[in-house]
Amino acid sequence: MKRTATLAGVPRWVAVIALAGAIFILLPLVAVINRVDWPQFIPLISSESSVAALLLSLRTAVASTVLCIVFGVPIAIVLARTTFAGQRFVRSLVLLPLVLPPVVGGIALLYTFGRRGLLGQTFDVLGIPIAFSTTAVVLAQTFVAIPFLILSLEGALRTAGTRYEAVAATLGARPTTVLFRVTIPLVLPALISGAILSFARALGEFGATLTFAGSLQGVTRTLPLEIYLRLETNPDAAVALSLVLVAVAVFVVGLAYRASAVPTARARVAS
Amino acid sequence: MTQIRKLALLVVGAALVAGLAACSSATPATSTSPKGTAAPKLTGSITVYGAASLTATFTELATEFEAANPGVTVQTAFNGSSVLVTQIQGGAPADVFASADTANMTKLMTANLVTDTPVDFATNVLEIAVPTGNPARITTFADLAKPGVKTVVCAPAVPCGAATLAIETATGVKLTPVSEETAVTGVLSKVQTGEADAGLVYVTDVKGAAGKVVGITFPESSKAVNTYPIAALKASANPKTAAAFVAFVTSSAGQKVLAAAGFGKP
Structure with a gap:
């Protein structure tokens, strides 16, 4: 087929649609910046409740990211490297939090870890109160964020292939040694970018937290919940806090891009 | 021609906003296609924005109003009063606004978005809601402050708080x-699921969740009575129907529906 008018192989109409799409994504951001009450910006974001919300958000998002790594890495390895009956089904279930509305996730968590939930009694006996605690926030965030890590890591594992692992095994390395000396270093960039994406998703979590954990300053009221509450009384503060969240998110996504730029290069070398 | 086009734009806009409002949490708006066939006195479609606590009653009132006025379609959207005010100030094509408190209606009046003086159509008071079985044995308002009792309330920023x-x-x-x-x-869902030992909600919420929560009235509730005002909005493309809906809510038929749900007289 003969291509007419192309931009480095990309049809012009694709570029035009891409531009429209980019404007659609960027314009709301511009609108937020435009609405910020700049002279009041610092006082608005440094109020006691704002700072408490921001610190809580950062703390819980870091904790969730750690949980995502601890549980997500093994899940990704099992999904990428093993074969078992019903694997496709398991994969789609594991990725379910990605497509579920967070509120539904919150309801599901409530009926699992809530006081009258499946495991609620167990945790009560163990002396770990979950209802209305920061633990509940971390659980909600982990639930919605873990698919991001699994997806990114599983893809990288498949792309990297098993050649190096096979070589290491023939040289006498045990599976655990292979995992830590070969597999993980090979997919480290994807692991980092996956972890950063999980962190970003955890930071933005709203629905599941509100449904499952409640909302109390310094305990469960994270930045998104604080923004929603401020919208009721002080929209200026809500806008200012939104911008803070946007800034953190942009920074984090930028980090993720930098981390994920490496694996493509490596994958090319490997293949 | 241009008028038809304008109307089409309005309808599309209304549908979009109703859809967005539904996304933003609350109950999905009942979407019905506007039918402008037989034209008695009132025609067209109006959109009613109502406080979240009015969800059940206003859905019923909308259906009754439609039945009484064939050819009229009432779309409803429910959310926190202040969220709705923000949306209306942002240009949402609402024709009628019913608020759960006077403060939020005043915001719209100050912004000069309301046609006439709003009419108070109902009152609501708080009630203690406990899970079935009342595990923490709550009987009075003071019980809520007891150590070990998990009480959930609304944030002070919202009317119930x-x-x-x-x-x-x-x-x-x-x-x-x-x-x-x-x-x-x-608050209600935290009590319903048994996460909380008690919560402070409106009398009408307890009535709406009958069987799932138990209500405990307390005399101190009279210290805070919420008044619900309703008004037609200036931006309405259908002011006649909007005004008629406001009149219907304050009529005896409308008041009967509200009273049945537990609302007090204004």
Whole structure:
């Protein structure tokens, strides 16, 4: 087929649609910046409740990211490297939090870890109160964020292939040694970018937290919940806090891009 | 021609906003295609924005209004009053606004978006809601402040939270809630699921959740009575029908529906 008018192989109409799409994504951001009450910006974001919300958000998002790594890495390895009956089904279930509305996730968590939930009694006996605690926030965030890590890591594992692992095994390395000396270093960039994406998703979590954990300053009221509450009384503060969240998110996504730029290069070398 | 086009744009806009409002949490708006066939006195479609606590009653009132006025379509959208005010100020094509408190209606009046003086059409008071079985054995308002009792209330920023605060101030009982929810529905769900031992919600919420929560009335609730005003909005493309809906809500037929749901007389 003969291509007419192309931009480095990309049809012009694709570029035009891409531009429209980019404007659609960027314009709301511009609108937020435009609405910020700049002279009041610092006082608005440094109020006691704002700072408490921001610190809580950062703390819980870091904790969730750690949980995502601890549980997500093994899940990704099992999904990428093993074969078992019903694997496709398991994969789609594991990725379910990605497509579920967070509120539904919150309801599901409530009926699992809530006081009258499946495991609620167990945790009560163990002396770990979950209802209305920061633990509940971390659980909600982990639930919605873990698919991001699994997806990114599983893809990288498949792309990297098993050649190096096979070589290491023939040289006498045990599976655990292979995992830590070969597999993980090979997919480290994807692991980092996956972890950063999980962190970003955890930071933005709203629905599941509100449904499952409640909302109390310094305990469960994270930045998104604080923004929603401020919208009721002080929209200026809500806008200012939104911008803070946007800034953190942009920074984090930028980090993720930098981390994920490496694996493509490596994958090319490997293949 | 241009008028038809304008109308089409309006309808599309209304559908979009209703859809967005539904996304933003609350109940999905009942979407019905506007039918402008037989034209008696009133025609067209109106969109009613109502406070979250009016969800059940206003859905019923809309259906009754449609039945009484064939050819009229009433679309409804429910959310926290202040969220709705923000949306209306942002240009949402609402024809009627019913608020859960006077403060939010005043915001619209100050912004000069309301046609006439709003009419008070109902009142609501708080009630203690406990899970079935009342595990913490709550009987009075003071019980909510007992150590070990997990009480959930609305944040002071929302009307039900303001009412809670007013009662606390009036009685001198200081609550230490485990959660301050952004909407009364949040409090209700925390009680329904048994996460909380008790919550402060409206009398009408307890009535709406009969069988799932138990209501405990307390005399101090009279210290904070919420008044619900309703008004037609200036931006309405269908002011006649909008005004008729406001009149219907305040009529005896409308008041009967509200009373049945537990609302008090204004």
